[in-house]
Amino acid sequence: MHAQCAGEWHPHHITERYGLFTLIVLGESLLASANAIIDALDKVESLGPLIAISVLTLVVTASLWWIFWPPHQRAITSFGRSLRYGYTHYFVFGAAAAFSAGIEVELDVLTGKSHLSSIAASLTVTIPIAIFLLAVWWIAIRENADRVVNTVVPSGAVLVLLDPVLPIPVTLTALVLVGIVVVLVLRPPVASSRIDKA
Numbered sequence: 001m002h003a004q005c006a007g008e009w010h011p012h013h014i015t016e017r018y019g020l021f022t023l024i025v026l027g028e029s030l031l032a033s034a035n036a037i038i039d040a041l042d043k044v045e046s047l048g049p050l051i052a053i054s055v056l057t058l059v060v061t062a063s064l065w066w067i068f069w070p071p072h073q074r075a076i077t078s079f080g081r082s083l084r085y086g087y088t089h090y091f092v093f094g095a096a097a098a099f100s101a102g103i104e105v106e107l108d109v110l111t112g113k114s115h116l117s118s119i120a121a122s123l124t125v126t127i128p129i130a131i132f133l134l135a136v137w138w139i140a141i142r143e144n145a146d147r148v149v150n151t152v153v154p155s156g157a158v159l160v161l162l163d164p165v166l167p168i169p170v171t172l173t174a175l176v177l178v179g180i181v182v183v184l185v186l187r188p189p190v191a192s193s194r195i196d197k198a
Contacts, residue, residue, distance in 0.1 A: 063177035122164030144189035
């Protein structure tokens with residue numbers, strides 16, 4: 001009996017643990033961003049940019065969780081896939097945590113604490129978002145999605161990286177992420193027979 005239990009493994013339980021840790025990191029990121037925004041309230045001349053950053057933070061965090069949400073247990077059907085899944089999560093976790101640091105850099109520029117250019121400050125937000133999107137797509141979505149999803153998610157990551165050069169940088173990132181979520185809801189990744197046999 002004991003030998004039989006030792007040989008079993010449950011991909012659903014393993015991926016659920018990674019998902020829970022991702023949720024914790026995203027929650028901490030949202031909390032850190034909210035605290036930084038509250039801190040900046042009395043240091044800004046106009047509330048408009050601060051409201052835009054607040055909306056971006058909430059929309060991005062919710063979107064990243066939703067993008068991460070599709071079942072991942074199909075991603076670890078073999079030892080090699082399990083290693084890829086596990087080690088790529090360093091990028092997922094790092095990007096989720098770096099997102100709030102980027103929000104804080106944006107706020108430092110907005111309040112005059114930092115002398116970075118607005119493009120450089122925006123890149124501290126968009127690069128982690130793009131890394132998160134690409135990492136989750138590569139480990140959990142790509143092999144189970146259709147051509148539309150496999151075009152939209154990586155293209156969305158590229159569009160997010162272009163966001164800082166636009167005159168209204170916050171809007172594109174929020175719209176792109178909401179668009180990706182809509183595509184994933186309408187065209188959820190499903191297990192293919194090729195993956196099920198692996």
